[in-house]
Amino acid sequence: MQAFAGTSFDSLDSYALTELPVPEPGPGQVRLRVAATALGYVDGLMAQGRYQIKPPLPYVPGGEIAGVLEAVGAGVSTLAVGDRVVTWQLGGGMADCVVVDAADVDGVPGDLPLPVAAAMLVDYQTAHFTLFERGRLTATDRVLVLGAAGGVGAAAVALAARAGAFVIAAAGADDKRQAARALGAQATVDYRQPDWREALKACAPGGAVDVVVDPVGGDAFEPAFRSLAKDGRHLVLGFAGGAIGRLPANLALLKNADLLGVDVRHFLATQPERARQVRGSLFRRVRDGVLPPPGMTRFTLAQAADALRATLSRERRGKVVVVPQGGVADTGRLA
Structure with missing residues (x-):
């Protein structure tokens, strides 16, 4: 062979x-x-x-x-x-x-x-585990998906939208954002832009999100966490952006928010x-x-x-x- x-x-x-x-x-x-x-x-x-x-x-x-x-x-x-x-x-x-x-x-x-x-x-199972097992997603949640054109990101957009959530897809290229809309995203942002968090506030109902799906890390990590509403959940899947993001610990206290790791292999094993x-x-x-x-x-x-x-x-x-x-x-x- x-x-x-x-x-x-x-x-x-x-x-x-x-x-x-x-x-x-x-x-x-x-x-x-x-x-x-x-x-x-x-x-x-x-x-x-x-x-x-x-x-x-x-x-x-x-x-x-x-x-x-x-x-x-x-x-x-x-x-x-x-x-x-x-x-x-x-x-x-x-x-x-x-x-x-x-x-x-x-x-x-x-x-x-x-x-x-x-x-x-792998991508659909990971996205499902992220949203429903770790993220406790509900139909009333506002969801930000970073890297929305990637395999896991695209699956997360499709699953969250069909669960009734308001989905905001973050991607760098216009065709990627259009593809996310076709999957069910109600809004998109270009997170390569320096003011992308302001754009997020403008399109998110109430100016914040309840769930962040983050397979990217890097420079988007802290701004995304800062965009959480009270009791929000930031789900860390990986660091496709190349760098491991850092976060002042007081932000979790101020937001009453959860920073959650997502290890789908642990789910499969246990x-x-x-x-x-x-x-x-x-x-x-x-x-x-x-x-x-x-x-x-x-x-x-x-x-x-x-x-x-x-x-x-x-x-x-x-x-x-x-x-x-x-x-x-x-x-x-x-x-």
């Missing part, structure tokens, strides 16, 4: 398409023929050794994987060859096939295209059945047209290095998805 494998974390130049033996599933494992692998910001960091977790070498990037089962190991009774599935791993997806534990696999509804399932697997139920519900809502499918920028496996570079670019549009050449044909209706 072909795999995009790296022998060091020095740079993406250390990676190349390589012929590797087809792996065989052991007891309790399954082998997927990969149909699509979605990539996020973390994948770009991990492939270059810049993430807090450093996987062993040689390393095959890509963890948000969708495909079709082509082999099952001993003891696997709930899955069968031909099943359409997704799984979230720390890597292995930028290859023709991958072996994973059967317990880490979820089924995909028949009418949901596998690239869509891969693209929404509440696996609840997380599985949420994933299934999100898949069905996209299949049924209740939620919009994620925007995608597609690459082939031969373009794997460009795909990883795109994860770190502020200019990308939609979720980066890698589709192996000659891979699984998928006929879902949402492509």
